[in-house]
Amino acid sequence: MLIATWNVNSIRSRLSQIIDWIIQVNPDILCLQETKVMDDSFPVEPFAKLGYSVEIYGQKSYNGVAIISKIKAENVKKGFYGCTKFNQNIEIFLDQKRLISADINGIKIINVYVPNGSSLNSDKFHYKINWLNCLASFLDEQEKKGELICLMGDFNIAPSNLDIYDPNKYEGGIMASKIERDALNNVVKGRLIDSFRIFEKNTGHWSWWDYRNNAYEFNKGWRIDHIYINKKLSSKLKSCVIDSSPRGNLRPSDHVPVMIDLNLNNINVDFFEDDDNFFEI
Numbered sequence: 001m002l003i004a005t006w007n008v009n010s011i012r013s014r015l016s017q018i019i020d021w022i023i024q025v026n027p028d029i030l031c032l033q034e035t036k037v038m039d040d041s042f043p044v045e046p047f048a049k050l051g052y053s054v055e056i057y058g059q060k061s062y063n064g065v066a067i068i069s070k071i072k073a074e075n076v077k078k079g080f081y082g083c084t085k086f087n088q089n090i091e092i093f094l095d096q097k098r099l100i101s102a103d104i105n106g107i108k109i110i111n112v113y114v115p116n117g118s119s120l121n122s123d124k125f126h127y128k129i130n131w132l133n134c135l136a137s138f139l140d141e142q143e144k145k146g147e148l149i150c151l152m153g154d155f156n157i158a159p160s161n162l163d164i165y166d167p168n169k170y171e172g173g174i175m176a177s178k179i180e181r182d183a184l185n186n187v188v189k190g191r192l193i194d195s196f197r198i199f200e201k202n203t204g205h206w207s208w209w210d211y212r213n214n215a216y217e218f219n220k221g222w223r224i225d226h227i228y229i230n231k232k233l234s235s236k237l238k239s240c241v242i243d244s245s246p247r248g249n250l251r252p253s254d255h256v257p258v259m260i261d262l263n264l265n266n267i268n269v270d271f272f273e274d275d276d277n278f279f280e281i
Helices: 011-025 123-144 178-188 195-199
Strands: 002-007 029-033 053-057 065-069 074-078 099-104 107-113 149-154 192-194 225-230 237-242 258-262 271-274 277-280
Touching (some): 002 011, 011 029, 053 099, 107 123, 123 149, 123 178, 178 192, 192 195, 195 225, 195 237, 225 237
Parallel strands (some): 002 029, 107 149
Antiparallel strands (some): 002 258, 029 065, 053 065, 074 099, 099 107, 149 225, 192 225, 237 258
């Protein structure tokens, strides 16, 4: 099963590029971020013609996430539902549409667009850290249910200096600060694995290039788009690839797709071990 994530920086501006990419790559699931459109204006029909269903959580001009899937999505939830620890303060996250989740083929697919944070001393940065803390609590709730989790999206964080083209210049700044990395580690908590780093241990692999200063042409990029999976799913992981080719399109998104391939052909009869218990999916 091929699962991909892509911050498209406006679904309407990149629609033809997304459709062309889908026809070429044929993903089973594609999670989009920064769709920047209200739900009733999302262009569902082009995806439906290709055999995909679409689940949307959007807003006008900003943010927005979507799950596009060949396989029926069930138990679709929008936002931090069931995040009991943050019930009293969760209202501050409702205006920005940044998380959508669904059960697909036995896996909890969680698609996120993490706030950028602007600068370390800004209110937006405080919002970003609070949002990540709420995401950690949200995942705690999923973990209690024994979910097989695939968490993906634009995290706006480079997990380590290997994920920045010039760490000496940017380490400690926005998207590379210790505070942000600690918050991301609190989300992952050793329970989820960075799929890309299972296969690639070296630097020089980017998913985002700034539009400014010919960053793409000079390959001055960052790896800030990630797919995290349960340890239980890692044995099923065949590959994780960053497809940088769409960045060379005319008027591209500043991000490119990241995708994993899971060997789930026999998912209905496979068993996953959880301590002394086994459960079927």
